[in-house]
Amino acid sequence: MDFVKVEREGSVATLTIDRQDKLNAISPQVVEELGQSLLELESQPPTAIVVTGAGEKAFVAGADIAEMSQMSAVEAKRFAEIGHAAMALLDRSPVPTIAAVNGFALGGGCEIALACDMRIAADNAMFGFPEVGLGILPGMGGTQRLPRLIGSGLASELLFSARRIEAAEAKEMGLVNRVVAQGEALNAAQQLATEISKNGPLAVRYAKAAANKALDVDLVSGLEYEADQFALLFSTEDAAEGMGAFSEKRKPDFKGQ
Incomplete structure (x- = not known):
């Protein structure tokens, strides 16, 4: 794996998307590695999975636009299908999944967070769907999961306006479970995962x-x-x-x- 790292501590697994020079931006390879990591965890399942991005600037700051801009319609469809498959593995993982959101969670990054069961955000987290401002739309489940989580009206506002929101507003909307101090999102998510692991x-x-x-x-x-x-x-x-x-x-x- 070049961009996704898996660590286990006790019965909790942490998946870190590590592409800091690109603010952890996703590409087909990153998404495939995320899906492969989740598949490998199924052979020896943890009690909970935490997903985060390396560094404090970004969880995942969206897709790699330079790479995505060169895609044909056929390649874009394939990218969306890879993304849907990986998000389904996260969404339908048999064990609870928690996103530890540090910094930017835009576009595909927000979609990864949405595919988790719970979201813990640092107070410097920033959420949003900038896709319509680029002439496209979210392609990894954002248009489907966001309305289910926060309701049609609020979801429409975020999806259609490309507006970014801070962690406090995201919590008010019901997009995140909890807001913690900058630098504490991963620790808080891992503590929650450990708390869950004490149960049957x-x-x-x-x-x-x-x-x-x-x-x-x-x-x-x-x-x-x-x-x-x-x-x-x-x-x-x-x-x-x-x-x-x-x-x-x-x-x-x-x-x-």
């Missing part, structure tokens, strides 16, 4: 699957799915351990079984 890993996975299902189906179908996942967990050793530990007033020792 199967329960967390099933809860994520159920929450994702809510975005795809009607309420009745979603409730049926939830009930099935709820029941399945009662057949696991983790459920017996968790409820037994509660009764015995001790910390549970989950095995993921």
